[in-house]
Amino acid sequence: MTKRDLKSGAIWIACTLAIYAVFQLLISMRILQVSQQIAWITIGINIILAVSLNLILGVAGQFSLGHAGFMSIGAYSVAITLQFVDGYLGFVLGILVGLCISAIVSLIVAIPTLRLKGDYLAIATLGISEIIRIIITNLTITNGAIGITGIPRHVNFTTVYIFVVFSVYILTSITRSRFGRVWKGIQEDEIASSSMGVPLTRYKVSAFLIGACFASISGALYASYFRAIQPGLFDFNKSVDILVIVVLGGMGSYTGSVIAAIVIGLINLVFQGFAQERVIIYSILLIAMMILRPKGLLGSYELSFKRLFGRKDSYGNTKG
Amino acid sequence: MDQFFQQILNWLTVGSVYALIALGYTMVYGIMKLINFAHGEVFMIGAYTTFVGMVYLKLPFLASLLLAMVFAGLLGFVIERVAYKPLRKSSRISALITAIGMSLLLQNIVIKIFGADVLTLPEVSVFPSLTFGNVVINGNQLLIFVVTIILLVILQYIVYHTQIGRAMRAASIDYEAASLMGINVDFVVSFTFVLGSILAAGAGSLVAAYYNSLSPAMGVSRGLKAFIAAVFGGIGILPGAVIGGFLIGGIETLVSLIGLSLWREAAVYFVLIIILLVKPSGILGKKGGTKV
Numbered sequence: 001m002t003k004r005d006l007k008s009g010a011i012w013i014a015c016t017l018a019i020y021a022v023f024q025l026l027i028s029m030r031i032l033q034v035s036q037q038i039a040w041i042t043i044g045i046n047i048i049l050a051v052s053l054n055l056i057l058g059v060a061g062q063f064s065l066g067h068a069g070f071m072s073i074g075a076y077s078v079a080i081t082l083q084f085v086d087g088y089l090g091f092v093l094g095i096l097v098g099l100c101i102s103a104i105v106s107l108i109v110a111i112p113t114l115r116l117k118g119d120y121l122a123i124a125t126l127g128i129s130e131i132i133r134i135i136i137t138n139l140t141i142t143n144g145a146i147g148i149t150g151i152p153r154h155v156n157f158t159t160v161y162i163f164v165v166f167s168v169y170i171l172t173s174i175t176r177s178r179f180g181r182v183w184k185g186i187q188e189d190e191i192a193s194s195s196m197g198v199p200l201t202r203y204k205v206s207a208f209l210i211g212a213c214f215a216s217i218s219g220a221l222y223a224s225y226f227r228a229i230q231p232g233l234f235d236f237n238k239s240v241d242i243l244v245i246v247v248l249g250g251m252g253s254y255t256g257s258v259i260a261a262i263v264i265g266l267i268n269l270v271f272q273g274f275a276q277e278r279v280i281i282y283s284i285l286l287i288a289m290m291i292l293r294p295k296g297l298l299g300s301y302e303l304s305f306k307r308l309f310g311r312k313d314s315y316g317n318t319k320g
Numbered sequence: 321m322d323q324f325f326q327q328i329l330n331w332l333t334v335g336s337v338y339a340l341i342a343l344g345y346t347m348v349y350g351i352m353k354l355i356n357f358a359h360g361e362v363f364m365i366g367a368y369t370t371f372v373g374m375v376y377l378k379l380p381f382l383a384s385l386l387l388a389m390v391f392a393g394l395l396g397f398v399i400e401r402v403a404y405k406p407l408r409k410s411s412r413i414s415a416l417i418t419a420i421g422m423s424l425l426l427q428n429i430v431i432k433i434f435g436a437d438v439l440t441l442p443e444v445s446v447f448p449s450l451t452f453g454n455v456v457i458n459g460n461q462l463l464i465f466v467v468t469i470i471l472l473v474i475l476q477y478i479v480y481h482t483q484i485g486r487a488m489r490a491a492s493i494d495y496e497a498a499s500l501m502g503i504n505v506d507f508v509v510s511f512t513f514v515l516g517s518i519l520a521a522g523a524g525s526l527v528a529a530y531y532n533s534l535s536p537a538m539g540v541s542r543g544l545k546a547f548i549a550a551v552f553g554g555i556g557i558l559p560g561a562v563i564g565g566f567l568i569g570g571i572e573t574l575v576s577l578i579g580l581s582l583w584r585e586a587a588v589y590f591v592l593i594i595i596l597l598v599k600p601s602g603i604l605g606k607k608g609g610t611k612v
Contacts, residue, residue: 057413061413063413063416109593112593112596112597113593113596115600119353119355119412119416120551120596120600122355122416123355123544123547123548123551123592124592124593124596126544127544127548127589127590127592127593128589128593130544130585130586130589131586131589131590134582134583134585134586135586137582138582138583236540240420240424243417243420247417251413276428276431276432277432279424279428280425280428280429280432282421282424283421283422283423283424283425283428284421284425285421286417286418286420286421286424287402287403287418287421287422287425290407290410290414290415290417290418290421291403291406291407291418294407294410294411294414
């Protein structure tokens with residue numbers, strides 16, 4: 001831990017606290033209306049979803065189209081657990097149940113399919129999330145297509161904020177670690193990585209598993225805040241929504257995912273009544289982005305206070 | 321026993337449709353290594369063009385079917401030129417995302433024009449119903465069989481007995497080598513898209529006629545299942561797509577028959593995962609190593 005690490009760490013903590021303070025002030029002064037609070041909660045949940053998909057797609061380079069499926073596992077786990085166990089204990093237990101199921105399901109999908117090329121993974125994950133949706137629609141404990149309503153609310157702005165900060169922190173730390181650098185290597189060149197002795201499947205599966213677990217957490221937050229869930233909420237379109245955020249922000253950039261989630265959330269708030277037009281614009285944006293700037297808005301750029309302070313050496317790298 | 325034959329007829333009907341759509345997937349994937357997610361939407365637009373032909377232009381069904389195939393062929397050409405051609409050299413993830421964007425775009429344009437509700441196609445009666453004892457072949461089932469067989473024969477002729485078909489086969493084996501041998505691969509790709517789109521639109525028309533209904537969402541799950549059919553038979557292999565189509569149709573019919581029709585789609589995806597586990601190259605596929 002160098003002095004600069006401490007300094008940038010302190011600035012990050014100060015920033016997170018400052019942003020939180022501003023939001024609390026706006027809420028307590030009633031400048032932020034309830035509808036706007038809901039929009040910000042949605043943005044927070046989308047940030048968790050986007051950064052976790054970014055880990056799978058942008059960092060490890062594996063294409064998952066079933067992120068909404070894992071979100072629904074988290075949501076239903078919390079909703080059902082809260083029917084048996086009351087209070088915060090039930091909420092925490094629900095999150096844990098969701099994490100366990102997501103981990104098991106993601107292992108079942110990932111181990112066979114991650115041996116294959118990326119496209120097959122895309123279809124297999126899409127398939128698994130559809131299977132999850134059909135199972136939820138046909139079970140009685142999940143109340144079928146009608147879904148579950150009246151879920152106790154154990155989530156408020158503070159909870160979501162803590163989870164967002166926690167998720168972004170954990171995921172960036174993992175990505176910066178030795179583990180994360182192996183993922184980036186796999187993304188750059190699988191064959192080269194494997195000939196360097198990297199166990200490809202093990203690393204890919206671990207990225208997929210971590211991403212799925214965070215998606216499940218976001219689902220848990222969603223269920224407990226909005227108090228009503230139904231299988232239709234977690235369909236292919238939801239997975240695509242998350243994909244749009246990651247792609248627009250830049251595959252591989254967590255900063256990009258966060259910014260894109262906020263921007264798209266605010267655009268949705270403005271264009272609330274124009275669902276069709278919104279999707280048309282999104283899809284054109286998606287195509288244009290892939291043709292003109294395939295790396296997304298920020299590419300793989302990350303905001304780093306450490307870099308802002310550091311002097312660059314002659315290679316453009318920051319001195320440690 | 322009659323029930324049995326009736327189910328076989330259902331199976332062949334559903335299977336024909338999947339086979340027609342799967343051929344487009346398999347041809348495009350074979351050459352470009354791209355899952356063309358917009359293919360299901362071309363299928364859906366085929367159905368809507370038929371609707372426009374029959375309701376607004378007052379054409380008979382067969383003329384509307386042709387109109388749908390011509391329109392979808394043009395659409396396939398435009399989609400390829402606008403969205404996929406600039407991405408020929410990009411990563412496969414970029415191409416896949418573009419395909420998803422294109423699929424959403426087409427679907428929502430149709431919703432914008434025709435609304436999200438289910439529309440009703442006028443009654444189609446090209447063939448009369450045939451009765452053998454207690455087994456009834458619905459006229460529209462007959463229509464599906466006849467059109468599918470005609471399209472498959474034409475496709476077979478194009479792919480195996482023409483110059484462009486030979487170029488397509490060459491490009492699907494090795495895209496770069498084909499271009500080095502003087503094959504205009506850009507033209508081949510466009511041609512493949514047009515051909516696939518025509519088949520998908522034909523299938524869309526037939527489905528709309530069979531069920532008398534069409535909706536903007538009709539292409540999504542059928543498209544995916546047709547892609548699974550293509551994976552099933554061995555992607556890139558034309559007879560594989562047809563076999564896969566009939567297999568998926570068979571699984572669906574069987575699952576419905578034993579009273580689990582709500583689990584129909586889950587069964588198809590489940591079988592997909594089994595296939596990926598056991599033989600990822602598909603039924604007719606060979607195992608190929610990665611070239612460095």
